[in-house]
Amino acid sequence: MLSSYIFYVVISLVTAIFLYFKWKHSYWKRKNVDFLEPEFFFGNIGDVFRNKQHRTNLFAGYYRHFKSRGQKFGGLYEFQRPQLVLTDLELISNVFQKDFLHFVNRVGFINEETDPLSGNLFNLKDEKWKIVRTMLTPTFTSGKIKMMFETMVNCTQDFEKLLDKSLNEPVNIGAKLLLFTTDIIASVAFGVDAKCMENPNNDFRNKFGNVLETSTWKLIKTFVFMSVPKWIITRLNLRLSDKRMEDFFSKVVKDLVEYREKNNVYRKDFMHLLIQLKNMGETLDNEKLTNTTTNKKHLTIQEMTVQAITFYIAGFETAASTMSFALLELALHQDIQDRLRKEIHTVLKKYDGKITYEGIMEMEYLNMVLQESMRKNTVGGLITRSCTKAYKIPGTDVIIEPNTEVQIPATAIHWDPEYYPEPEKFDPERFSAKNKANIPNCAYIPFGEGPRICIGLRFGKINTLLGICFIISKYRVTLNNKTRLPIELIVSKFVHTPKGGIWLNLEKL
Numbered sequence: 085m086l087s088s089y090i091f092y093v094v095i096s097l098v099t100a101i102f103l104y105f106k107w108k109h110s111y112w113k114r115k116n117v118d119f120l121e122p123e124f125f126f127g128n129i130g131d132v133f134r135n136k137q138h139r140t141n142l143f144a145g146y147y148r149h150f151k152s153r154g155q156k157f158g159g160l161y162e163f164q165r166p167q168l169v170l171t172d173l174e175l176i177s178n179v180f181q182k183d184f185l186h187f188v189n190r191v192g193f194i195n196e197e198t199d200p201l202s203g204n205l206f207n208l209k210d211e212k213w214k215i216v217r218t219m220l221t222p223t224f225t226s227g228k229i230k231m232m233f234e235t236m237v238n239c240t241q242d243f244e245k246l247l248d249k250s251l252n253e254p255v256n257i258g259a260k261l262l263l264f265t266t267d268i269i270a271s272v273a274f275g276v277d278a279k280c281m282e283n284p285n286n287d288f289r290n291k292f293g294n295v296l297e298t299s300t301w302k303l304i305k306t307f308v309f310m311s312v313p314k315w316i317i318t319r320l321n322l323r324l325s326d327k328r329m330e331d332f333f334s335k336v337v338k339d340l341v342e343y344r345e346k347n348n349v350y351r352k353d354f355m356h357l358l359i360q361l362k363n364m365g366e367t368l369d370n371e372k373l374t375n376t377t378t379n380k381k382h383l384t385i386q387e388m389t390v391q392a393i394t395f396y397i398a399g400f401e402t403a404a405s406t407m408s409f410a411l412l413e414l415a416l417h418q419d420i421q422d423r424l425r426k427e428i429h430t431v432l433k434k435y436d437g438k439i440t441y442e443g444i445m446e447m448e449y450l451n452m453v454l455q456e457s458m459r460k461n462t463v464g465g466l467i468t469r470s471c472t473k474a475y476k477i478p479g480t481d482v483i484i485e486p487n488t489e490v491q492i493p494a495t496a497i498h499w500d501p502e503y504y505p506e507p508e509k510f511d512p513e514r515f516s517a518k519n520k521a522n523i524p525n526c527a528y529i530p531f532g533e534g535p536r537i538c539i540g541l542r543f544g545k546i547n548t549l550l551g552i553c554f555i556i557s558k559y560r561v562t563l564n565n566k567t568r569l570p571i572e573l574i575v576s577k578f579v580h581t582p583k584g585g586i587w588l589n590l591e592k593l
């Protein structure tokens with residue numbers, strides 16, 4: 085009796101789920117929008133789930149599919165959630181810029197009560213995002229980045245020692261660069277000398293080096309978190325982010341703040357600026373740490389901890405991967421490498437052989453090389469927005485409803501021959517002052533675009549330029565045959581990472 089009861093319950097449940105997905109997956113058809121047939125349950129992201137294809141490549145294929153059909157957008161599903169992939173630059177620029185107020189948010193689960201780390205700037209929504217972004221923006225001005233440059237350059241000493249140990253062997257350059265960028269970001273975000281380059285097994289690198297990994301389990305968890313009402317998540321005290329990581333960094337920040345406030349320590353880093361935001365609600369170009377009466381909103385210690393962790397997570401892998409790809413291109417194009425080295429040596433001579441902020445800014449060809457590499461090897465290849473206010477797509481009757489996700493496939497745009505002829509060719513000349521002017525608005529978006537553009541753009545760029553400048557000034561890089569070409573991406577990595585790594589030979593000059 086009981087077993088037949090269970091049988092009917094299970095059958096009814098399975099039928100209900102089936103019908104629910106069938107109904108959800110008819111959304112674009114009902115709206116008369118061109119769409120790609122979804123698979124049951126997974127929608128159009130089954131290949132990511134099965135670890136077959138990186139999300140960026142999957143959406144690049146969808147971009148080409150809809151574009152070849154003359155569509156400016158096309159309908160897809162991530163599990164049951166409807167998404168639009170955009171192929172038209174004017175529409176993309178509306179979403180990013182002109183009609184930003186309809187697309188303020190990203191997609192992501194937030195519950196600051198049970199999961200404080202979910203309240204990071206990347207995830208924050210609506211008014212809260214605007215408040216925090218406005219507060220944090222002054223920490224990323226050119227002046228502030230210039231102030232931190234010295235701290236960054238100091239890390240090149242340990243980097244040289246690290247690279248010199250590998251002169252007679254193939255070097256997995258991405259792995260070395262991760263140690264370099266982790267030391268840099270730990271130094272400027274936490275004011276901590278993490279010494280990952282000396283000891284790669286310390287907590288900064290070892291325990292939390294893979295936070296941006298997206299395993300199948302994480303995908304399922306995200307699906308559940310985004311499908312279940314928030315009150316259930318709060319009630320059950322569930323979280324997506326790593327509690328150990330939160331505890332580790334919270335302690336680091338708490339100890340640091342106490343130490344600096346007690347001893348009035350001034351250091352040129354983000355932590356100093358975050359302490360100012362906690363105590364004064366504004367960042368000043370001085371050593372002041374103490375409270376004054378101001379009616380500006382102050383950051384709480386929890387908010388400043390979360391944002392410091394965000395800088396750490398957002399900063400080290402993106403920069404390391406960007407540099408690795410640029411070095412791969414330079415190893416494959418020795419003529420470009422020689423020309424770049426010549427420019428670097430000429431400028432360094434002007435500054436007594438020292439790498440300076442001003443010098444890096446003068447290296448025009450270095451900037452062109454980086455920009456072209458970021459086009460060809462965009463490390464954040466898919467940019468997402470969530471519709472916050474119903475939006476009628478200009479020139480059509482289609483209305484994008486609130487909570488619909490919009491996908492902007494940066495990699496696909498960067499490889500579109502309409503904007504970049506022979507896209508597979510590595511050609512820094514595309515970014516010469518003259519040629520750059522011909523690139524259409526929103527056809528170059530390695531850091532995103534609009535009010536939600538990467539807040540760490542200047543920092544990420546200078547960190548990357550510094551790394552390339554340093555390596556090319558001291559070493560000749562050539563390709564080691566351990567590198568698997570053509571490059572395939574690790575599916576589980578959010579930031580593009582080559583399967584098997586990029587292996588180079590380094591020759592000291």
Ligand code: HEM
Nearest residue numbers: 205206395398399402403464531532533536537538540544
């Ligand atoms: C080469 C290095 C980097 C690359 C390629 C990169 C790329 C990106 C991209 C593509 C976005 C999404 C933009 C959009 O949706 O329009 C983004 C957002 C963001 N990035 Fe970066 N990033 C880099 C370095 C950094 C660094 C160093 C930091 C912090 C110190 C950082 C912090 C952030 C944050 C907080 C956001 C979310 C901003 C918001 O929603 O207001 N990034 N980044």
